[in-house]
Amino acid sequence: MKKFWEGVLAFGPLICLVISIACIVLVYVALFVMVIHAEIIGADPDEFSSMLLGIFGIVMTIGWLSFSFITIVFSMIDMFVFCVYACTNPNLETGTKVLWCFLFVLFQCITYPIYWCIYKRKEKKSEDIHKITY
DSSP: OHHHHHHHHHHHHHHHHHHHHHHHHHHHHHHHHHHHHHHHHTOOHHHHHHHHHHHHHHHHHHHIIIIIHHHHHHHHHHHHHHHHHHHHOTTSOHHHHHHHHHHHHHSHHHHHHHHIIIIITTOOOHHHHHHHHO
16 A cells, blocks of 8 residues: 555656646636637627636636645655655665755656656565565
8 A cells, every 4th residue: 555655646746737737728718718608699898808807817826726736745745755765775876866866856746756666666565575585
């Protein structure tokens, strides 16, 4: 079960980032459809524009605050956790540990899943290792 939660940690920021971008794009698409609809039915431009600005402001604020905040918090937690994983990994040399920590800081959402796939996914449990060696 630990590997599952490490995978959630690794892919969480990337998924949150994709969801936040999708929400922002969907808001623009919805506004475009509403403008086209208003033009077709001949709605009053003043009344329609104030309604559009209100909806746009509310949805964008909710989208940016929720998903962007979650993405940032997720990335900060992951940066710390994966730097600890890299520094405590006995299979890595010192230079490689420093390189991974540097990559975690610079390319956060991309390097967490890569590190997880290379090192953590294939990691054996300590009980499995003892069963094999004895």
